Amino acid sequence: MTGLSGAGKTTIALILEEEIRQRGLKVERLDGDTVRESLTRDLGFSKEDREKNIERVTFVAKLLSRNGVVCICSFISPYQSIRDRVRAQTTNFIEVFVDAPLETVMERDVKGLYQKAIAGEIPNFTGISDPFEPPARPDIHVRTDLQTPLESAGHILGTLEDMGLIPPAKL
Ligand code: ADP
Numbered sequence: 001m002t003g004l005s006g007a008g009k010t011t012i013a014l015i016l017e018e019e020i021r022q023r024g025l026k027v028e029r030l031d032g033d034t035v036r037e038s039l040t041r042d043l044g045f046s047k048e049d050r051e052k053n054i055e056r057v058t059f060v061a062k063l064l065s066r067n068g069v070v071c072i073c074s075f076i077s078p079y080q081s082i083r084d085r086v087r088a089q090t091t092n093f094i095e096v097f098v099d100a101p102l103e104t105v106m107e108r109d110v111k112g113l114y115q116k117a118i119a120g121e122i123p124n125f126t127g128i129s130d131p132f133e134p135p136a137r138p139d140i141h142v143r144t145d146l147q148t149p150l151e152s153a154g155h156i157l158g159t160l161e162d163m164g165l166i167p168p169a170k171l
Helices: 007-023 047-065 078-091 102-108 113-116 151-162
Strands: 026-031 069-074 098-099 141-142
Touching: 007 026, 007 069, 007 151, 026 047, 047 069, 047 078, 141 151
Parallel strands: 026 069, 098 141
Antiparallel strands: none
């Protein structure tokens, strides 16, 4: 899942995790904020470090997925070239664009980070002082300014079902 900070990646990922588990699959969630506190806490936000961050996550996700664990990865992952590399290196990679306009995420500003970034207190902040390259051809595109989290999650689950990647919901 790729998108600006505050777009709703974590919120939707939590719903997906629960729903996929309910369907009898093993599932693990890797999230930018928590991974950066552990596996990649030595990394910053330069392009090079963002690349390393995603590289390490890809490594872990591959180990999990080849053992039959659905892996939900929610990361800003702002560069198309890096997302494309992950796609090339993994099987069943689904790029989900969690999309909300910059004005919406700035208005939400759940973590107060946009205000700080605009004040110049956070360098390399995606959308403000660092690029975000919207996916050219995402497998799934959700608009969180127009849909509720449940609607976005429902759309993602429906598409994964249609692709034959997850079973339908249990009755
Ligand atoms: P991200 O993981 O992309 O940084 P978060 O999920 O942490 O984003 O934060 C998104 C915030 O926006 C949450 O506080 C969530 O409740 C709120 N929000 C409001 N509307 C939506 C929506 N339609 N979809 C997802 N999140 C939404």
